Amino acid sequence: MIKAEEILKKYWGFDEFRTPQKEIINAVLSGSDSFGLMPTGGGKSICFQVPALMKDGIGLVISPLIALMKDQVENLSKRDIKALALTGGISSDETITLLDNCLFGNYKFLYLSPERLEQDWVLEKIKNLPLNLIAIDEAHCVSQWGHDFRPSYLKINRLKEFFPNVPFLAVTASATQRVKKDIIEQLKLEKPAVFQKSFARENIAYMVIETEDKLHKIEQILKKNPESSIIYVRNRKSCFDVSNQLQQLGFKATFYHGGLAMKEKAKNMDSWMNEKVQVMVATNAFGMGIDKANVKTIIHIQLPENIENYYQEAGRAGRNGEKSYAALLVGPSDVIAARGQFIAGLPDKEFLKIVYIKLCNYFQIAYGEGINEQFPFNLNHFCSHYNFPIIKTYSGLQFLDRQGIISFTQEYSEKINLQFIIESKEVIRYISLNPSEEEIILAFLRTYPGIYEYQTAVNLSLVARKSNNSEEQVEQVLNRLKEKGIVDYIAKNNDAMITFNEVREDERTINRVSKYLEKQNDLKKEQIEDVFQYVSNHEICKSRFILEYFGEKNTTNCGICSYCISKKEKNNNSNQLSQLILNKISEKPYSSRELEKIMDCKEQELIFALQELLDEEKIIILPNNKYTKA
Structure with missing residues (x-):
């Protein structure tokens, strides 16, 4: 068998593994179930990609x-490793074709969502595949105590029945002790080899900075640290606004969010990755699969909704091992605003039911119908139409997505409605004169049989795949056909896609998942309270707070966070004040009130310094309550 290091060198160009990658790989190769808790940037994907490449199947x-999934499949393809992903919006026929390709096409990886395993016919196809490993990524979703729990993950353990000798590997970047225990139980891992890397990032200085002028503070931070940076903001509008403000201040900045067109995303990402701009202003849609080693500073302008997310986002700094900063800027009203956003914005069962029913009505889905139907979606338009609060509605749609009732994909999309407006014989004549366009035109005609009769919603990526062309080439052909009066097509921009994963059953659907809603709401309240503690607790090192949150014991102060620095400054100030007191009372005795006026310091600081000097027996109190040197 080829060695793990040879695979690593051949495909990734590295000479050695990071701890505990090699240990996890060895456990998988020995056939053992394994659990890997590795902080963000620890290289989790290599732990399942390398052993799968080493074995047949x-x-x-x-x-x-x-x-x-798309990112990992793309990265594997760049390395000439055959991989495919079964994502939402793919028809049953195409799914069957892809799974057949997986069996007979020499593929090494199949990526799919847990919801796919709930489809019996998909499971039947998978049962026939020669699997050598089953990896569960983002495994915290298995646990009801995890920050992104999905009930569909609970059914993954069914694969144990069909593949009793295939090792399971569960990996996650953030899990508390309670979540870790729950993952192992829910997946039915058998005597798993558990690998847990410390959450400590010794080179990251966690800074909580209280400020009334966040833009001014950002300017100070970026001037002091002119290297690559990410600024995380809450919404898409803030992405544009903050990026624009920074540009006006003279910084090179760009932005990224889920609503950008793919070309703009790629352009902005390229500018940041290749050092053409210093700052990327982004929502939390940015970061998945990003491996940029020299990020110096991560700045959060608003409070995160939980410590898990904050740790992952902050952990994108300093992957080169050099000192870096994770700054969380806190304004006077931020805690009140966060309560309003995260707690008041949690949907209850009644609101969730109304949103679901109105969503079905919005797309004219009849009771008992709708499964696998897909629609472009604009959240603002939907909320405006029914007078729904945006944050609460967004939370409700996210919950329905996690339950697998819908797939709520927050990606920019172009809905294209297409119709051929000349007779079929004229289209055939056009094809004979333009043979280079034949495959694309025939792909449209074969995929959408009603395309002569009426405007038909078409999927460009599907046509591109079927005709062995790029989406760009398909678009070019469409534009030429439109110019020549052969087709009529309309493109509409949307910021999301909604796919209905089951038939509409209104109350029955919501009643089934409402038990999870209450538990998740309680968990979210707990988590935001932990965030409030993180920013308001001035008695503990910020790094220790995070480590203890994830269950690590015997932690020590990091020495570089905002708490540790303030403590050093206090000690320095205290030492200076003690020396000034000693110098003054060597001339003559003074009372504490007299010293307070002379030293121009706060009463508490003076009392603390006098107490220390008394404890060290460097001064004494005279009968007249004045201090003098001992």
């Missing part, structure tokens, strides 16, 4: 994140 990777 296919590695099955279960992941809840479409963007992450």
Whole structure:
């Protein structure tokens, strides 16, 4: 068998593994179930990709994140490793074709969402695949105590029945002790080898900075640290606004969010990755699969909704091992605003039911119908139409997505409605004169049989795949056909896609998942309270707070966070004040009130310094309550 290091060198160009990658790989190769808790940037994907490449057969990777699946498949393809992903919006026929390709096409990886395993016919197809490994990515989703729990993850353990000798590997970047225990139990891992890397990032200085003028503070931070930076903001509008403000201040900045067109995303990402701009202003849609080693500073302008997310986002700094900063800027009203956003914005069962029913009505889905139907979606328009609060509605749609009732994909999309407006014989004549366009035109005609009769919603990426062309080439052909009066097509921009994963059953659907809603709401309240503690607790090192949150014991102060620095400054100030007191009372005795006026310091600081000097027996109190040197 080829060695793990040879695979690593051949495909990734590295000579050695990071701890505990090699140990996890060895456990998988020995056939053992394994659990890997590795902080962000620790290289989790290599832990399942390398052993799957070393063995005959296919590695099955279960992941809840479409963007992450696409990113990993793309990265594997760049390395000439055959991989495919079953994402939402793919028809049953195409899914069957892809799974057949997986069996007979020499593929090494199959990525799919946990919801796919709930489809019996998909499971039947997977049962026939020669799997060598089953990897569960983002495994915290298995636990009801995890920050992104999905009930569909609970059914992954069904694969144990069909693949009793195939090792399971569960990996996550953030899990408390309670979540870790729950993952192992829910997945039915058998005597798993557990690998847990410390959450400590010794080179990251966690800074909580209280400020009334956040833009001015950002300007100070970026001037002091002119290297690559990420600024995380809450919404898409803030992305543009903050990026624009920074440009006006003379910084090179760009922005990124889920609503950008793919070309603009790629352009902005390229500018930042290749050092053409210093600052990327982004929502939390940015970061999946990003491996930029020299990020010096991460700045959060608003409070995160939980410590897990904050740790992952802050952890994108300093992957080169050099000192870096994770600054959380806190304004006077931020805690009140966060309560309003995260707690008041939690949907209850009644609101969730109304949103679901109105969503079905919005797309004219009849009771008992709708499964696998997909629609472009604009959240603002939907909320405006029904007078719904945006944050609460967004939370409700996210919950329905996690339950697998819908797939709520927050990606920019172009809905294209297409119709051929000349007779079929004229289209055939055009094809004979333009043979280079034949495959694309025939792909449209074969995929959408009603395309002569009426405007038909078409999927460009599907046509591109079927005709072995790029989406750009398909668009070029469409534009030429439109110019020549052969087709009529309309493109509409949307900021999301909604796919209905089951038939509409209104109350029955919501009643089934409402038990999870209450538990998740309680968990979210707990988590935001922990965030409030993180920013308001002035009695503990910020790094220790995070480590203890994740269950690590015997921690020590980091020495570089905002708490540790303030403590050093206090000690320095205290030492200076003590020396000034000693110098003054060597001339003559003074009372504390007299010293307070002379030293021009706060009463508490003076009392603390006098107490220390008394404890050290450097001064004494005279009968007249004045201090003098001992």
